[in-house]
Amino acid sequence: MAQHRSEQDDWQVVYLRNLLFVFNFFFWVGGAAVMAVGVWTLAEKSGYLSILASSTFAASAYTLISAGALVTVTGFLGCAAVLREQRGCLSTYFCLLFVIFLVELVAGVLAHVYYQRLSEELKQHLNRTLAESYGQPKAMEITASVDRLQQDFKCCGSNSSADWQHSAYVRSREAQGRRVPDSCCKTVVAHCGQRVHPSNIYKVEGGCVTKLEQFLADHLLVTGAVGIGVACLQICGMILTCCLHQRLQQHCY
Numbered sequence: 001m002a003q004h005r006s007e008q009d010d011w012q013v014v015y016l017r018n019l020l021f022v023f024n025f026f027f028w029v030g031g032a033a034v035m036a037v038g039v040w041t042l043a044e045k046s047g048y049l050s051i052l053a054s055s056t057f058a059a060s061a062y063t064l065i066s067a068g069a070l071v072t073v074t075g076f077l078g079c080a081a082v083l084r085e086q087r088g089c090l091s092t093y094f095c096l097l098f099v100i101f102l103v104e105l106v107a108g109v110l111a112h113v114y115y116q117r118l119s120e121e122l123k124q125h126l127n128r129t130l131a132e133s134y135g136q137p138k139a140m141e142i143t144a145s146v147d148r149l150q151q152d153f154k155c156c157g158s159n160s161s162a163d164w165q166h167s168a169y170v171r172s173r174e175a176q177g178r179r180v181p182d183s184c185c186k187t188v189v190a191h192c193g194q195r196v197h198p199s200n201i202y203k204v205e206g207g208c209v210t211k212l213e214q215f216l217a218d219h220l221l222v223t224g225a226v227g228i229g230v231a232c233l234q235i236c237g238m239i240l241t242c243c244l245h246q247r248l249q250q251h252c253y
Contacts, residue, residue: 016240016243016244016247017244019240020078020237020240020241020244021079023078023233023236023237023240024075024078024079024237026233027071027074027075027078027230027233027234027237028071028072028075030071030226030229030230030233031067031068031069031070031071031072031074031075031230032068032072033068033226033229033230034064034065034067034068034071034104034226034227034230035064035065035068035069035071035072036068037064037222037223037226038061038062038063038064038065038068038223039065042061042062042065051125051126051129051142051145051146051149061223063103063104063106064104064223064226064227066103067100067103067104067230070096070099070100070103071100071230073096074093074096074097074100077089077092077093077096078093078237078241090241090244093241094238094241094242097234097237097238097241098238100234101231101234101235101238104227104230104231104234105231122209122212122213123158123209126158126208126209126212127158127159127163127209129142129146130146130157130158130163130164130167131163131166131167131168132167132168134146134167134168134169134181135167135168135169135172135174135175135181136168136169146181146183147181147183148183149208149212150181150183150184150202150208151183151188153204153208153211153212153215154186154202154204154211155202155204155207155208155210155211156180156184156201156202156203156204156207156208157180157184157207157208158207158208158209159206159207159209160203160207161180161184161196161201161202161203161207163207164179164180164181164184165179169181175193176191177191177194178191178193178194179193179194179195179196180193180196180201181193184196184201184202185200185201185202186199186200186201186202
């Protein structure tokens with residue numbers, strides 16, 4: 001009877017060990033996906049960072065990249081812990097899984113908080129940025145970001161091209177008679193911003209605010225989906241690790 005129980009325990013240990021190996025494979029894939037989403041988010045929106053009022057969105061992306069790097073290291077430790085079948089290694093592995101889970105939870109909370117205030121922030125901040133900072137000598141980075149924004153999204157102004165009428169740039173000598181920046185033009189050539197006819201500049205309903213808001217919201221959606229998926233994997237991994245740890249403890253006694 002005791003021998004049968006021992007064989008059953010051995011089978012359960014082998015079964016749990018194999019499950020953890022399979023989990024680690026998907027965990028690595030999930031970690032790579034988390035890092036890829038973080039890098040993609042920063043690469044796609046790096047040109048717009050200077051025109052956002054807060055750094056919350058960038059912080060969530062950096063947090064995801066950090067979590068992905070931790071996942072890669074933790075995956076190797078998990079394989080080593082499973083191969084050695086040492087409870088100490090399994091305990092360390094469990095703690096790392098829990099830490100990564102908390103890191104991703106923080107990233108998810110940051111993304112959710114930013115999503116809630118995204119629309120209001122853009123409406124308040126972008127219009128002020130266009131009016132006060134664009135074209136100023138000490139705001140070259142903001143100027144480049146706004147130019148890229150208008151060209152990438154084929155839009156002009158925060159809400160409409162009329163927003164530029166109140167900007168310091170258009171009223172300055174540097175504008176040289178431009179009524180909108182040249183980046184508003186469908187075909188960018190020098191001084192093309194002097195003519196604001198719809199055939200020449202982008203007249204998109206809702207302006208750049210609507211386009212940028214949708215762009216950032218789509219990134220937040222992908223970030224949240226990947227984070228939830230990997231978090232579910234980690235919960236499974238923590239449960240399997242606890243089960244294997246318990247079986248090894250019973251096996252020793």
